[in-house]
Amino acid sequence: MGRSPCCEKEHTNKGAWSKEEDERLINYIKTHGEGCWRSLPKSAGLLRCGKSCRLRWINYLRPDLKRGNFTEEEDELIINLHGLLGNKWSLIAARLPGRTDNEIKNYWNTHIKRKLLSRGIDPQTHCLLSAASATTTPTDNKRSSNNSHVLHLKTSLTPLMIAPKIQDTHLNDDACNIKYATDSAESSNSSSGMTTEEVCPDLNLELSIGLPHLNQASQQQQQQQLISYQLLGKKTSHGVVCLGCSSLGFQNGQECNCKSENNSSIMGNATLFRYCRP
DNA sequence: AAGAATCTCAACCGCACCCGC
DNA sequence: TGCGGGTGCGGTTGAGATTCT
The missing domain is CATH 1.10.10 (Arc Repressor Mutant, subunit A)
Known part of the structure; x- marks a missing residue:
């Protein structure tokens, strides 16, 4: 039925x-x-x-739609956000006032994919095509009940390669600064001998997303969105901290028992972070 | 000028999530 | 706790526009 x-x-x-x-x-x-x-x-x-x-x-x-061509700044912002969020078009759209998820999705498929390919970058993994194509399979972006809140940062890299990790997230009233970093210590363990930089060279993924000039209501809405989808997960020398319950010291493959959906976990050598939906 | 090929994007579809009962 | 209705999301489609030959 x-x-x-x-x-x-x-x-x-x-x-x-x-x-x-x-x-x-x-x-x-x-x-x-x-x-x-x-x-x-x-x-x-x-x-x-x-x-x-x-x-x-x-x-x-909707009267607040921007319409018209995307600016270069918007292009770069979309690329960076896609690197962080994957095909989460609604989340990306939430950070681009006046743009809709459908519009961004279409724009991505028709323009940005090509733009990245012309730069030699795989649009799904945001890694260099030569490295990515040799070691990856197409990323499965289909929604599944098991990982619907998992960022697609996991990439399809083999476990020997280190995916970019969000080492720290910081939100304040003015901006959402998401720092992307690589873990060179871990990458040195790779038997492939390739450093993270060789696999995923500097893609300029360090991201600083400033809130645009908005009226008060829009600002409030924007702020709520940022907080709602705050990226969580923090890596320390003791392992990964669950930011759902603050438990410390998770190892590869482990997940926190708090089941709060606010924890971070590790799969292979790629750290997966979960959304916090308060 | 005309037909073919390609591109664009509005709209649809199915699924998953949320929430009230 | 399970069910069902309402809503939102992401993938896909296809008609119209544009470019190419």
Whole structure:
């Protein structure tokens, strides 16, 4: 038994939205606000699925959308954030005011992938293509119930290679500074003899994401997003600290028993960090 | 000028998560 | 605790636009 469909397929329009439909949707949301998408089409007199209305509003009709070409700064920010977050388009979009996840996803697939390839960088692993292609398989970005909150920092590098690690995360009122660093001590253990820098040379991944100039409400929203998805996990000389419960000293392959989803863990030599969703 | 090939991006689909009951 | 409804996310599709031959 499958779940019931989100709407009656027979009596809903599909495909491109007409001007009249757009106006109806805009007027309705202006009057009643966002929310309750399932009942919205009926209330607004639209022969559309609620999901379709939501998508149309979020991706196209919202008044705060920037639209237009991406700037070079936005390009670089997307690349850096993708290196940290993987295909988490909504998280990336949250750090680019006026841009939608769909827009960024499309832009990534049509422009940035090519841009990185032309630089000789694998768009999935953010490593040099020569090194990555010799040792990696395509990263599986399909969502799974087991690791849906795991950052795809794990890359597909063999266990002998060291993936970039977030050694420290720091958030304050002004900025979200995420430092990327490599662990040269561990990489020296690699029997391949390759240093981290050889596998993943300086990709300029040190990231400083400043909050853009926003009105107070937007700033507050942005700040909440940053806090909601604060990256956790801290490596010390004693191992990895679980930032869910502050337990210390985890070894390879171990996970904290607190099951708080706030812990970090190690897989192979790549550290996986989990989101904190307070 | 016209047909083919390629690109772009709005929209759809299915799945997973969250939350109330 | 399990179930089901509502919502959000990420992958994919396909129509229209653009470029190439």
